[in-house]
Amino acid sequence: MRGHAPQLRPVPSLRRDRDGLLWYATTGSVGSIDPARIPRNRLAPPVEIVGVSAEGLRHAIPAGGSLALPQGTRNVQFDFTALSLSIPERVRLRYRLTGFERQWQEPVGRRQAYYTNLAPGRYRFEVTAANEDGLWNSGGAALEIVILPTFVQSVWFKLLLAALTLLLLYGVYAARIRYLTALMQQRLHERLAERARIARALHDTLLQSIQALLMSFDAHSRHLKEGTQERIRLDQTLNLAEQLLVEGRDEIMVLRGSVSAQALELALAQFGKGLAEHRPHAFELKVSGTPRRLRPDVQDEIYAIAREALFNASRYADATRIELELGYGAAAFLVRVRDNGRGLDETVAAAGHRPGHWGLVGMRERAGGIGAVLAIDSAPGTGTAITVTVPGKMAY
Structure with missing residues (x-):
């Protein structure tokens, strides 16, 4: 109804009669409305996606399935519309891109959706519309799109980059360890x-x-x-x-003969050579296997046992040659001190220690504390060999 309500007062421009009709007057006409019989639009507007553009290139919409976009695509535009013949200017639309956002967006005055900086992956564009009476199209329209990754965006490249990063970090760590x-x-x-x-x-x-x-x-x-x-x-x-x-x-x-956690061989060699400088015997160190780092407690006890054995051989054996052997085996770590001296006395071998001295007793106690086995092989006139064997799982 065209026109405006009259501005004459107190004459009313809208009245309800006894039957419930609403009568109104305008500057150019008079009319009535029955509130009980207002017509409603029960037809939801159909929705259609009419076009897809990626990086400025138009792509045809497939009849079914999904649309695969080129590698490296980051900017996508969707064109859509809703059909309504009653009051098209009052049609409302909303859309969302599943996989990128969760909330619906409701544009005003436009029929396009723009997305930038999209990552490779699978997305689903959904759009729906409502007529002038707020009735929404429950089905709407949807389109599956797949953005293929480039090589630098692929999982293999990321795994390769992660591997290179780990390799670089390991190289830095190894260089640092070597330096220290x-x-x-x-x-x-x-x-x-x-x-x-x-x-x-x-x-x-x-x-x-x-x-x-x-x-x-x-x-x-x-x-x-x-x-x-x-x-x-x-x-x-x-x-x-x-x-x-x-x-x-x-x-x-x-x-x-000071010891270090980094050079057991060097410390024992220094100790043995120092003994040889003041005693009439030669000293030799033999190392078999690949040297490995011992546990700190094992290394301290091994050093103490070997030093005690070297000292006893140098002082009491009357030997001309003393040999120290270190064996780094996978199954066990071995230390052997051998001399060509006079050997242990029968009383010492039977008692397990020299009267008034506790060196052999202390060596056995130290060996037992680290789970090692100490063996003494000696005979009068043939020399003495003291062997300590530590299981590999307890030594390294």
């Missing part, structure tokens, strides 16, 4: 060299001076008559000084 290992080895050599220098200095100055003093006192003591009280006291003092000198040499051996 070399640095620790260098510091270990420097530390052992400094300890050896101090030991040599003590041996060449302090111990040699004490030895010279002992020889001088011994020469003077010979001028005293044997059996006199002065000769007896001087001999006792000289014996005590000799014991102190031996203990000082032993401490120097300990000083030269």
Whole structure:
């Protein structure tokens, strides 16, 4: 109805009569409306997707199935429409792209949907419409699209990139480990060299001076008559000084034989060579198998056992040759100290230790603490071999 409601007051422009009709007056006509019989549009508008454009290129819509877009597609435009012959300007539309968004979008005044920066994958574009009375098309229209990935967007490229990244990180880690290992080895050599220098200095100055003093006192003591009280006291003092000198040499051996978690062979070699410098025997180190890192507790006990065995062989065996063997096997780790000396006394072999000494007892205790087996093979005049065997699963 064209026109406007009259502006004359108090004359009304809208009235309801007894039958429920609404009468209205405009500036140009009079009419009525029956609220009980207002016509409603029960027909939902049909919806159609009329076109798809990707990267500016138009693609035909397939009759069924899905539409495959070219590799590397990122920008897509969908064209759609809804058919209504009653009041087309009041048709409402909404759309969404499943796989990219969840909420519906309702455009105003346009019949296109734009999407940018789409990743490769499978999507479903859905569109539906409602007529002027708010009746929505429950079916709507839908189109499946597939964006094929390029090589750099494929899963294989991502796996390759991840593998290269891991390889690069491993290379950096390995280089760092090699650098730190070399640095620790260098510091270990420097530390052992400094300890050896101090030991040599003590041996060449302090111990040699004490030895010279002992020889001088011994020469003077010979001028005293044997059996006199002065000769007896001087001999006792000289014996005590000799014991102190031996203990000082032993401490120097300990000083030269420091251990490191990175070089068990180097530390034992230094200790064995230090013993050979002060005893009339040769020393040799043999390593079989590929050296592997021992557990810290195992390495400490192995070092203590090997050092004790080397010290005993050097001091008590009267050997001309002492051999240390380290065997890195897959099934077990082996340490063997062998000499060609006089062998253990029968009383020592039977008792398991020398009276007043607890070196062999301590070696057995240390071996038992790490699950190792200690074996002693000795016979008078044929030398002694002390072998410690640690199972591989407990050693490495």
